[in-house]
Amino acid sequence: MVPDDRLTAALLTQPQATEHKTHADRVFEEIERAIVTGQFAPETRLGEETLAERFGVSRGPLREALRQLEGRGLVVRLPHAGVRVVSLGHADLIELYEVRANLEGLACRLAAQRISDSEATALEALLRQHGDEEGVRTGTAYFQEHGSFDFHFAIARLSKSRRLEKLLCDDLYSLTRLFRFRTGHKPGRPRQAYDDHLRICEALGRRDAELAELLMRRHIEAACKELQAMT
Amino acid sequence: MVPDDRLTAALLTQPQATEHKTHADRVFEEIERAIVTGQFAPETRLGEETLAERFGVSRGPLREALRQLEGRGLVVRLPHAGVRVVSLGHADLIELYEVRANLEGLACRLAAQRISDSEATALEALLRQHGDEEGVRTGTAYFQEHGSFDFHFAIARLSKSRRLEKLLCDDLYSLTRLFRFRTGHKPGRPRQAYDDHLRICEALGRRDAELAELLMRRHIEAACKELQAMT
DNA sequence: GACGCGCTGATTGTTGACAATAACCAGAAA
DNA sequence: TTTCTGGTTATTGTCAACAATCAGCGCGTC
Numbered sequence: 412m413v414p415d416d417r418l419t420a421a422l423l424t425q426p427q428a429t430e431h432k433t434h435a436d437r438v439f440e441e442i443e444r445a446i447v448t449g450q451f452a453p454e455t456r457l458g459e460e461t462l463a464e465r466f467g468v469s470r471g472p473l474r475e476a477l478r479q480l481e482g483r484g485l486v487v488r489l490p491h492a493g494v495r496v497v498s499l500g501h502a503d504l505i506e507l508y509e510v511r512a513n514l515e516g517l518a519c520r521l522a523a524q525r526i527s528d529s530e531a532t533a534l535e536a537l538l539r540q541h542g543d544e545e546g547v548r549t550g551t552a553y554f555q556e557h558g559s560f561d562f563h564f565a566i567a568r569l570s571k572s573r574r575l576e577k578l579l580c581d582d583l584y585s586l587t588r589l590f591r592f593r594t595g596h597k598p599g600r601p602r603q604a605y606d607d608h609l610r611i612c613e614a615l616g617r618r619d620a621e622l623a624e625l626l627m628r629r630h631i632e633a634a635c636k637e638l639q640a641m642t
Numbered sequence: 643m644v645p646d647d648r649l650t651a652a653l654l655t656q657p658q659a660t661e662h663k664t665h666a667d668r669v670f671e672e673i674e675r676a677i678v679t680g681q682f683a684p685e686t687r688l689g690e691e692t693l694a695e696r697f698g699v700s701r702g703p704l705r706e707a708l709r710q711l712e713g714r715g716l717v718v719r720l721p722h723a724g725v726r727v728v729s730l731g732h733a734d735l736i737e738l739y740e741v742r743a744n745l746e747g748l749a750c751r752l753a754a755q756r757i758s759d760s761e762a763t764a765l766e767a768l769l770r771q772h773g774d775e776e777g778v779r780t781g782t783a784y785f786q787e788h789g790s791f792d793f794h795f796a797i798a799r800l801s802k803s804r805r806l807e808k809l810l811c812d813d814l815y816s817l818t819r820l821f822r823f824r825t826g827h828k829p830g831r832p833r834q835a836y837d838d839h840l841r842i843c844e845a846l847g848r849r850d851a852e853l854a855e856l857l858m859r860r861h862i863e864a865a866c867k868e869l870q871a872m873t
Numbered sequence: 874g875a876c877g878c879g880c881t882g883a884t885t886g887t888t889g890a891c892a893a894t895a896a897c898c899a900g901a902a903a
Numbered sequence: 904t905t906t907c908t909g910g911t912t913a914t915t916g917t918c919a920a921c922a923a924t925c926a927g928c929g930c931g932t933c
Contacts, residue, residue: 432894433722433916433917434916434917435916435917436721458884459884460883460884468917469919470886471916471917471919472916474706474886475705475706475709478706478709478710479710479712479713482713483713490663490664490885490886490924491884491886491923491924492884492925493885506803506805507805509748509752509803509806510745510748510806510809513744514741514745516744517740572737572741574737575737578741582809664887665886665887666887689913689914690915691914699887700887700888701915701916702886702888702889703886703887705915705916721894721915721916722893722894722915723894723896723915724914
């Protein structure tokens with residue numbers, strides 16, 4: 412387990428640019444976390460005065476943070492009426508998954524072309540580790556989801572395309588996490604998803620770009636179809 | 643020509659949400675335009691005081707606009723050192739085109755599934771109109787480029803996926819336009835690109851989603867390969 | 874009773890002044 | 904000459920007060 416941790420760490424640690432300094436940046440990250448973790452539920456109105464007091468800053472930097480959050484699609488701002496945490500409808504979620512399916516397919520293709528041996532074994536280790544945890548607590552979807560996100564994050568990074576990684580991690584994954592409870596979990600789904608991950612990892616190990624892309628696309632399209640079935 | 647204009651107008655007009663009111667929004671749009679049109683060249687430093695005076699606002703709304711521009715990738719901001727117009731390296735451009743190739747492929751597939759008869763004829767008209775202009779001024783790449791962007795915008799809209807359209811138009815096309823001069827234009831390229839567009843339009847008319855996706859992806863990958871050839 | 878009107882309260886948008894940080898430059902020491 | 908150091912200055916980051924806008928509500932009229 413320990414060597415696994417050492418291996419997988421490199422796949423997940425993010426650069427964390429230049430020790431964020433300004434208040435606006437810090438507040439941005441705090442609100443982002445609060446939204447993604449569900450502390451600020453969708454539709455919640457975010458009053459400036461309240462938030463400013465809560466985070467101990469003035470309204471100036473706070474407004475900058477809100478503008479940045481709007482750019483990431485986590486809040487919607489209607490002029491002179493304040494900002495609210497975004498609320499995605501059914502159609503929006505499907506659109507999100509369609510884009511993800513394509514983009515993560517691309518990430519897989521690129522990753523297959525560029526992955527190193529050590530990275531491949533690290534990814535394998537990540538999956539095994541994740542499988543152990545899942546095995547212990549079958550049923551509790553939390554770790555499954557958590558581990559699943561780790562895997563997708565790793566793929567995004569392994570694509571070694573900064574733009575693609577940024578797009579996936581910053582713009583798409585936050586929203587996916589926010590509305591993960593809306594994607595219905597049929598009984599056998601976690602097991603199936605884990606198997607998908609295993610086969611994607613195998614394809615990457617064999618540097619089969621075309622197969623890896625196809626598997627990833629289908630993996631996400633499956634979740635999308637499940638979504639559509641819920642009407 | 644006139645009926646063509648009437649037809650094509652619907653493909654290109656954008657909603658233009660709620661008569662932008664706040665100063666920050668207006669300044670955002672103005673700076674965006676200035677950057678995309680090349681008035682503010684890449685690497686140019688954008689001092690807050692100067693810009694504020696130029697656009698007749700205070701530094702407050704201006705900073706909000708800059709944060710928004712950063713979110714769209716048009717400027718880079720390094721804390722305590724100001725913002726500069728983004729400058730994409732060769733590798734960055736290739737990454738951009740890789741993402742575009744996949745995403746516009748998706749847009750084409752969706753468009754083929756959802757396009758109406760009248761929309762199909764309108765797209766055809768747009769291409770014909772564009773072909774006429776190009777025919778008149780063979781060689782001047784400006785109109786070619788301009789028309790080309792119109793076409794890609796239209797496809798993005800015809801995908802009828804709001805998220806995809808937003809992603810393409812807001813985040814990707816601006817950067818593509820900004821660095822269009824960097825993509826070398828081999829002698830026969832404009833003609834080839836126009837033919838590509840024609841064939842994509844045909845595929846859409848036949849509702850051949852798979853073909854339309856493939857053609858669009860190759861169309862953009864061709865530009866990407868040309869880029870890679872320039873080392 | 875329903876509709877329109879103006880008032881009031883709260884919230885957002887904006888401003889100019891203040892504090893803090895980092896780049897710049899001059900000068901001295903090695 | 905090079906390099907380190909210190910102050911200087913321009914620029915960014917932050918704040919609190921002011922102006923503008925919108926939502927809700929009571930009143931009067933039809």
